[in-house]
Amino acid sequence: MTTGETQKGASSGDARPRYDIDGLKAKLAGIKTEDNANLVRQKSRDFYWYSPTLKRQLDHVVGDLIVSPVSEQEVVRVLAAAHELGIPVTPRGTGTGNYGQAMPLSGGVVLDLSGMNKVLTVQPGRFVAEAGAVIADIDKVARPQAQEIRMHPSTYATASVGGFIAGGSGGVGSITWGGLRDAGNVIRLKVVTMEAKPRVLELTGDDLAKVAHAYGTNGIITEVEMPLGPAYPWTDLFLGFDSFERAAAFANLLGEADGIAKKNVAVIAAPAPQTYFLRHQDYMAPGQHVVVAVVADFAVDAALNLAAKEGAELLLRSDKLADEERRKLPPGFELTWNHTTLRALRVDPAITYLQVLYPFPDQVKLSASIAERFGDELISHLEFVRFDGKVTCFGLPMVRFTTEERLEEIMKIHEDMGAPIFNPHRYTLEEGGMKQTDAVQLAFKKEADPQGLLNPGKMIAWEDPSYDYNAGGTFLFKGLAAEASKA
């Protein structure tokens, strides 16, 4: 990759750097920066390539400079300097997002927060950590106190907690605690604004919604306070069912079993477990639809009793594996959420996926109807969660990709059948979410990033306030357009 190829601008295909990167570096003396092209390219991407659409659109995206602050003060210095020079800043945790959240569409600075990784305090029921702390590392500090983080993505081992809040929505643990958006799941955030004199704000309560799931478009999260839950010995249960609908019905029952302490309940339809779970293949029979549940050791008997009544075959329970066997297998949650997709992609690169909500109370029937509607083109994958106080499920079905048009059609059929889509093939907040302006996030961006330098191109409401979400098209960020059209 040449320097020319890394450039993108708001309005042209100009091949030379538009930004005064040298001037910026001069202002950042003492702060770690990196401009090695390979490293910059590596840190300019995430798991956007799960989506063939995003891969086409974003494959060329690259920043100009990686800046890696290790303190709030350094973040303030970086933002002040970039603000002065008009250089975009796109924050990044550990780059485990799936929608290009941390990709610098207009180049400029990639603000790598992975060095701000200290776990500051652990108290009963809560912790405080720097935004770049890896979730598994937070648990390393919390577990000796019999506590652990209440929810995490399947990228637990590598994801940063700040990135999870800025770019995620829930995951393992959501069957008990709901989603990140639910009151109580984030206690406090510290956020730095993008102004001549960056402010350091403490957000709590409703103010959390300003920056949670905003992809860093309106402030840089530097510190996180979140609740902790009890750290039990957890057991992975793999349960086989003859029918997908029976598997889904059992998963729903287990989800609604209030007395059974659990942290994940997933359903993966055949033939995905047999085909994609390479290290688990010996445990599965052909055609079995598999529930992967993570329950507290003291609740295993209750869960298995329920499973037996629903016609399940016990395929595997992690607590009965020989140590040697156990070491060969990933933890159960690393077969769920987008790790299911990842395992499918490793075996069959033509697979992609959707994000679906099957609304309460029809989730079991609806997911089964949709599975039947598509046959082999779609392999169902459900993740049960608490949503507004009820148990229902999201879907991350695997789709045998043919064309972007067909993918759109498949999503339209879902919505027509009553299952809203959270489109994972879009890099904007709005199109990946509720397809409407988030007035709270927009208002905060006007206040905290008046020049629009934070993660440009991700918030349609900022880039094009008159954008019509009902027109049926896809938003194309102008700052990306020139390059995208070349791709």
Next chain:
Amino acid sequence: MTTGETQKGASSGDARPRYDIDGLKAKLAGIKTEDNANLVRQKSRDFYWYSPTLKRQLDHVVGDLIVSPVSEQEVVRVLAAAHELGIPVTPRGTGTGNYGQAMPLSGGVVLDLSGMNKVLTVQPGRFVAEAGAVIADIDKVARPQAQEIRMHPSTYATASVGGFIAGGSGGVGSITWGGLRDAGNVIRLKVVTMEAKPRVLELTGDDLAKVAHAYGTNGIITEVEMPLGPAYPWTDLFLGFDSFERAAAFANLLGEADGIAKKNVAVIAAPAPQTYFLRHQDYMAPGQHVVVAVVADFAVDAALNLAAKEGAELLLRSDKLADEERRKLPPGFELTWNHTTLRALRVDPAITYLQVLYPFPDQVKLSASIAERFGDELISHLEFVRFDGKVTCFGLPMVRFTTEERLEEIMKIHEDMGAPIFNPHRYTLEEGGMKQTDAVQLAFKKEADPQGLLNPGKMIAWEDPSYDYNAGGTFLFKGLAAEASKA
């Protein structure tokens, strides 16, 4: 009280002891017994007097001998001896039940298990205790490990864990963990049978339903294994609302707020808080309907933020009280469940109560409609719980008692309006519950108590298999009938 007054028999008003109590005492050498009439009378009762009906029916009930074993071996000896002599045995924890669960309708032995009170083990997520262990004492052992019992009655400070399982159904904690009947809320029970050679059984899984909530009619629970939850610093929040329905709607929202760690959400309609919560009167304004919520300290901000949006006035938060003030007030949960009723009864002995289920999803509207239907005759009191995976509420409304006939009428109106009643004015399992035979409990009684000596009169299915629950009457146990007619 004379000896004659303490007698009751299956078929007569015979004034002399029918049972060979002296013979029994001889067989129980080394085991603590008590036949002082006052002490026997005291240990033959519970809080049955909350119900004017039960007070009329059971006021004369008294056993012949209190036997207080301190080990499983002693329980086995007592049961073998009483079996040999045909003497009824009615088990008792600490006597905090409300339906005469532990009252010896046919006299005989009151088996006082309160001396079997050892907490045997506490591990991550579970404990094992003898049946007579007081729940608060279990927590004294568990709390240093940052754990506590997951659910308990409002009689936490005095109730035994075995009595809770044998005679209760849920309580504080049920908003998170559901009821005792839900899989996972009891792990294992040890039970002694009433046979010539009593057996000691270990029950798990579906077998738990044999003896849970069976009032000790089919086995004596001697040991309990249950899950533990995280012991957070909990905060009591008292929130005032102008309308009962808004209070109920907020309580429902808080119940459904998955991210807010909580252990109780109660709604007490005006004028109960102002009239009956004597030590809290200064905090309440006239006419306010009050939500008493118990939430984790780290979730208080989230809960208060939600409350403010729903129009609540914050009346009291325990974490902001001066130490001196806090010491004067009972814990919040001691204003909820049947402690609400108790506080009402202390002020106004003419108050009694009902037990109502407002089924999901209409609980808020239905409870408000019923409150409106009765006006001043009934003061609403809701306890929110998880029930089959959904949030809904039970009611323990306070009723201004006039006649038993009117009480029946009030219950009928509830059921006609769609709110099933669990009648607290009945001493039988069936009439207080689902008004039908529990086949599992009956089958186990045939096996574990073939002579029908355990807690006689409480299981209609045993006493009168042909009893017609739809006939509209009240079951009257023959062993009680002679005395009751005298009362």
